[in-house]
Amino acid sequence: MIIKKSPAEIERMAAAGAILVKTMNLLAAKIRPGVSTHELDQAAERFIRSQGAEPAFKGYRGFPGSICTSPNSMIVHGIPGPYKLARGDILSVDVGVVLEGWVADGARTFPVGPVTPIAHRLLARTEEALHIAVGQCRAGNRLGDVSHAIQKHVEAAGLAIVRTLVGHGIGRSMHEDPQIPNYGRPGSGPWLEEGMVLAVEPMVTAGRHAVRVGEDHWAIYSQDGSLAAHFEFTIAITGAGPRILTPWHEAGNGRAAA
Numbered sequence: 001m002i003i004k005k006s007p008a009e010i011e012r013m014a015a016a017g018a019i020l021v022k023t024m025n026l027l028a029a030k031i032r033p034g035v036s037t038h039e040l041d042q043a044a045e046r047f048i049r050s051q052g053a054e055p056a057f058k059g060y061r062g063f064p065g066s067i068c069t070s071p072n073s074m075i076v077h078g079i080p081g082p083y084k085l086a087r088g089d090i091l092s093v094d095v096g097v098v099l100e101g102w103v104a105d106g107a108r109t110f111p112v113g114p115v116t117p118i119a120h121r122l123l124a125r126t127e128e129a130l131h132i133a134v135g136q137c138r139a140g141n142r143l144g145d146v147s148h149a150i151q152k153h154v155e156a157a158g159l160a161i162v163r164t165l166v167g168h169g170i171g172r173s174m175h176e177d178p179q180i181p182n183y184g185r186p187g188s189g190p191w192l193e194e195g196m197v198l199a200v201e202p203m204v205t206a207g208r209h210a211v212r213v214g215e216d217h218w219a220i221y222s223q224d225g226s227l228a229a230h231f232e233f234t235i236a237i238t239g240a241g242p243r244i245l246t247p248w249h250e251a252g253n254g255r256a257a258a
């Protein structure tokens with residue numbers, strides 16, 4: 001069952017999203033060669049708590065970090081730790097914020113200094129796919145329209161959509177119905193309606209789509225070792241169209257050219 005939110009509830013989710021945006025911008029300023037993912041985690045947790053909010057991932061099914069930090073071929077769910085970023089890495093950062101019981105979820109893959117042309121294309125294309133998906137989050141469309149738009153843009157560039165990981169509805173719980181695959185047929189799936197809030201999150205590799213789980217039972221990697229990117233917005237479907245509740249791109253940090 002998809003739980004719809006009132007305009008007042010969407011405002012409360014937007015307040016959680018605003019803290020998420022500030023957290024992401026703070027991390028963007030810290031990401032550079034030599035910084036450990038543990039340092040990023042600590043900075044994020046300190047900031048989120050200073051805002052009267054909580055990191056949504058901390059303790060979620062026993063997850064030990066406040067954010068997920070997933071470098072290079074790691075797609076998602078990386079536990080922050082001693083790993084130090086190196087020049088030329090890419091780092092996917094996933095942040096969840098709970099404010100007064102309402103959750104916002106967002107992710108972004110950062111280049112660490114100059115990166116290879118393949119990495120650059122992977123990041124740009126994945127972020128573009130997310131923005132194209134936002135445009136499909138309208139009442140009267142169907143969920144398959146969102147999924148298909150992502151798949152089309154990613155696969156046209158010769159990149160692969162990760163199939164075993166999906167986006168999700170979001171609200172008082174981080175994961176609500178519906179599941180949102182990043183591939184699918186247009187005109188299929190549930191109808192989108194005003195008041196739905198969706199965490200749309202393309203996960204893309206520069207190789208093949210198969211994944212493997214790491215030894216810590218959390219980290220998920222591309223099976224072939226290819227680079228992976230992850231971009232995510234929490235998006236509300238409103239009477240005025242799609243509204244991004246975690247709009248870090250408006251701060252001018254790293255929005256890919258269309």
Ligand code: MG
Nearest residue numbers: 105199201232
């Ligand atoms: Mg998510």
